[in-house]
Amino acid sequence: MKFLLVCILIFSLVQIGHSALTATANIHVDSTSVAIGTVLFHQRDANSPVRVVGIIDGLKNNTVHGFHVHRDALMNGELNCTAAGPHFNPYSTLHGPREADLGHRHVGDLGNLTANDNGIIIIELTDSIIDLYNATRSVANRTIVLHAMRDDGGKGGFPDSNTTGDAGPRIACGVISLAMIESDTNSQSPKISTMVTDFFRKLFP
Numbered sequence: 001m002k003f004l005l006v007c008i009l010i011f012s013l014v015q016i017g018h019s020a021l022t023a024t025a026n027i028h029v030d031s032t033s034v035a036i037g038t039v040l041f042h043q044r045d046a047n048s049p050v051r052v053v054g055i056i057d058g059l060k061n062n063t064v065h066g067f068h069v070h071r072d073a074l075m076n077g078e079l080n081c082t083a084a085g086p087h088f089n090p091y092s093t094l095h096g097p098r099e100a101d102l103g104h105r106h107v108g109d110l111g112n113l114t115a116n117d118n119g120i121i122i123i124e125l126t127d128s129i130i131d132l133y134n135a136t137r138s139v140a141n142r143t144i145v146l147h148a149m150r151d152d153g154g155k156g157g158f159p160d161s162n163t164t165g166d167a168g169p170r171i172a173c174g175v176i177s178l179a180m181i182e183s184d185t186n187s188q189s190p191k192i193s194t195m196v197t198d199f200f201r202k203l204f205p
Ligand SMILES: *[C@@H]1O[C@H](CO)[C@@H](O)[C@H](O)[C@H]1NC(C)=O
Pocket: 071, 072, 073, 074, 075, 141
C-alpha cells in the first residue's frame, strides 16, 4: 500500500509536463543502507510554496522527531547522517519552529514529525521558506534528516536549543535530488498526461 502510493506519486511527478520543480529523497537509517522511506518536494512555480509529502517507516510508536534540511549533501555513497553538517542556515539565524518567519528559524527547520501507532510517519506539509527555484533557499543537493527526539523549536532552554532544537542524534537521512528540470514536453499521450495531471492537482491543489 505504502509502496504503491510512493510509486503513484513518483510516476505522477515524472509525468507532469508543466514547469514545476520536483525533488526526491530516499531515506535510509543512519550509517546503514537500510531504506525506510521517501520524501518528495514539489513546487509549482517560483512563487508557490513547496509541498512536502512522503512516508517513513520502521519507527517506534507515537514518537516525535525533529525534521530538518541539513546543509551538505552526502557524497560518494556516504551513509553517515552526521556528515550532512549543520542545519541549512543561509541567513545565519537562530534555530526555530517551522511556523516562524525567515528571520526566526533556519531555512531548513521543518519542525516535528510524529510516528503513528504503527511507527509510520505520513508526511504532508507545505512550507514557504524552503525552495527549489530560489538558489539561496534551495534545498536541492542537501540532506533531509530525521532525529531521535522532538525539536523544541529553540524554546527548550537546552544548550543546543538555539542551534538544533535539542533534537538528539540523527536516526535517518537522505540526499535531496532535483528530479525534473523545468520542462514542457508534449511527448506523452494527451490522455494519460491529462489523467495524471488531474490526479496530481488533487494531491497538490
Ligand atoms: C552538492 O553538494 C556537495 C557538498 O554539499 C558539493 O560538493 C557538490 O559539488 C554539490 N553538487 C552539485 C551538483 O551542486
